[in-house]
Structure formats: C-alpha cells, structure tokens
Amino acid sequence: MPEVEVLVRHLRPLLGGRTIRSVHVRRAKVVGPASTRNFRQALRGAKFCGLARRGKYLVFQLRQAGGAEPVTLVGHLGMTGRMYLLPARDRLPKHAAVVLNLGRENFVFEDTRYFGRLTLDGSALARLGPEPLGAEFTAKRFAQALGRSRQAIKVRLLDQSLLAGVGNIYASEALFRAGVAPTLSARRMTAGQVQRLWRAIRAVLREAIACGSTVPLNFAGRGRADGLFYFGRAPGAPDYYEERLRVYDRAGKPCPECGTAIQRRVQAARSTYYCPRCQSEAQIRRPKSEIRRKAEARNPNRV
Numbered sequence: 675m676p677e678v679e680v681l682v683r684h685l686r687p688l689l690g691g692r693t694i695r696s697v698h699v700r701r702a703k704v705v706g707p708a709s710t711r712n713f714r715q716a717l718r719g720a721k722f723c724g725l726a727r728r729g730k731y732l733v734f735q736l737r738q739a740g741g742a743e744p745v746t747l748v749g750h751l752g753m754t755g756r757m758y759l760l761p762a763r764d765r766l767p768k769h770a771a772v773v774l775n776l777g778r779e780n781f782v783f784e785d786t787r788y789f790g791r792l793t794l795d796g797s798a799l800a801r802l803g804p805e806p807l808g809a810e811f812t813a814k815r816f817a818q819a820l821g822r823s824r825q826a827i828k829v830r831l832l833d834q835s836l837l838a839g840v841g842n843i844y845a846s847e848a849l850f851r852a853g854v855a856p857t858l859s860a861r862r863m864t865a866g867q868v869q870r871l872w873r874a875i876r877a878v879l880r881e882a883i884a885c886g887s888t889v890p891l892n893f894a895g896r897g898r899a900d901g902l903f904y905f906g907r908a909p910g911a912p913d914y915y916e917e918r919l920r921v922y923d924r925a926g927k928p929c930p931e932c933g934t935a936i937q938r939r940v941q942a943a944r945s946t947y948y949c950p951r952c953q954s955e956a957q958i959r960r961p962k963s964e965i966r967r968k969a970e971a972r973n974p975n976r977v
C-alpha cells in the first residue's frame with residue numbers, strides 16, 4: 675500500500691486536467707472484463723479529473739467532454755506493474771500493456787507478468803475493508819473484526835476485507851513491532867495485543883509512506899516530469915529503505931531487539947518473518963531492555 679500511495683501522490687499532479695487522445699491496449703486481459711473496444715470507447719477523449727488510492731488500488735476519475743457520467747478507471751500493479759509518463763516520441767517498453775496517449779506524453783501501464791489490471795470494473799473496491807490510516811479504522815473496530823476469527827493473525831491481516839492495503843511486508847513488520855506471534859489465533863489476542871498491533875500497523879505504514887516507500891521513484895534523467903516508477907529496486911539504487919525493515923527478508927540475521935536469529939515460515943503460501951523470542955506465543959511482554967540484557971548473557975548461537 676505505501677508504494678501505491680507514493681505513486682498516487684506522484685501521478686496526481688502529472689495527470690490532472692490531461693485529456694486522453696488515443697488508447698492502445700496491447701494486452702486485452704489487463705482491461706477485462708470490458709472488451710478492448712468498450713475500454714477504448716469509454717476513455718478516448720476523457721479528461722483526468724481525480725486520482726485517489728483505495729487499498730492497493732489506484733482509482734482514476736475521468737470525465738468526457740459531453741459531461742455525462744464520470745468514468746472510473748481502476749488500476750492495480752499486481753506483482754510487477756509500473757505506471758508512468760513517457761515522452762510520446764520514446765519507444766514503448768516491451769511489456770507495455772496499456773498506453774494512453776496524452777499528446778506529447780504517453781501514460782504507460784507496463785507489466786511484465788500481467789497480474790496487474792487497468793479496468794473500468796470497480797467491483798473489487800466494494801469488497802475492501804477500512805483504510806488502515808483512515809479515521810474509521812479504530813482499535814475498537816479492529817478488535818471486533820478480529821474477535822470472531824480462528825485464523826492466525828498474520829494470515830488474517832492480509833485479508834483485504836478486514837483491512838485494505840496491508841501487504842505481506844508490512845504485516846510481518848507490524849507484528850514484530852507489536853510483539854505478537856504471527857501464528858497466534860486472531861481471537862486469542864488480548865486487548866493489549868490488539869491495541870499494540872493496531873498502533874504498529876499505522877506506524878509502519880505511515881513511516882513507509884513518509885520515507886517514499888520501499889522503492890525509489892526514478893526520474894531517469896530525461897526531464898523533470900517523466901517520473902518513471904520502478905516497482906522493485908532500480909539497479910544501483912541505495913538500500914536505504916530495506917535497512918528500515920526489521921524482520922522482513924532477514925531470516926538468520928539477528929533480531930534488532932534481542933539478537934535472536936529471525937525465522938522465516940510459510941503461512942497461507944506467503945513468507946512470514948519473525949523473532950521467536952520477541953514474538954513468543956506465550957504472550958509475555960517484558961521490557962526491551964531486560965530482553966536485551968538476557969540475550970547478551972546467553973550463548974548468541976542458541977535460538
């Protein structure tokens with residue numbers, strides 16, 4: 675979600691007021707269920723008048739010159755999608771799935787694996803839960819939503835109908851910060867754990883957005899406004915964000931709080947990273963200073 679929020683903030687001023695001159699669909703699957711012909715018809719001549727994020731979706735608002743109904747275009751980056759503006763004279767990338775010509779520039783949706791979407795179908799938005807950073811997501815509402823579920827909390831957090839936009843990286847990070855075992859059944863969480871997790875989710879997402887997300891926007895030196903967005907780290911880009919992740923993708927490395935080796939396990943086919951000591955299911959929360967002291971005294975190789 676932070677990546678999408680950063681992208682939305684980046685694209686909003688670049689697209690606002692721009693009119694789509696022509697529509698090129700190179701991968702029909704990406705715009706479905708509408709036919710390529712209907713997709714083209716709905717968008718040709720329309721002007722961008724708004725862009726917002728909902729969960730991991732980009733929600734573009736457009737208006738046709740006729741002024742009838744506004745058109746909503748919904749984008750999802752999938753695993754490998756990127757959206758950016760490219761000078762119209764530049765050669766299109768091999769995996770450009772949809773290209774909207776805006777005159778001197780093209781808005782390009784590129785996706786090497788074609789899991790992403792750029793579609794007129796907004797039905798996915800209706801199934802989303804509250805925004806984790808929105809006012810409607812209160813600790814009380816979070817507790818109510820969790821109360822009924824037997825699922826492991828890590829798996830539950832990825833359910834977009836519970837909470838819109840918490841992905842695999844931030845679910846692991848939030849659980850670590852809250853000191854909650856990823857395997858703990860959601861309904862077995864204490865009120866204190868729910869409160870800590872609620873706070874941790876908001877903190878990790880806010881920090882990631884503030885930091886500019888896990889992935890840098892790359893302006894590729896071709897002009898101030900081309901704004902290439904790389905979903906994934908650009909070659910040679912600094913590691914500055916990854917260092918801020920405390921457990922994600924750090925299996926075998928020492929926990930930043932207690933020095934115990936971070937473990938990886940698979941839950942619902944997704945990797946979970948956690949510290950077996952700081953996130954013990956025993957639900958005991960000792961002060962961090964005490965945990966640190968004991969870790970120093972212990973054989974560091976023992977897990």
Ligand SMILES: [Zn+2]
Pocket residue numbers: 929930931932933934949950951952953
């Ligand atoms: Zn630890």
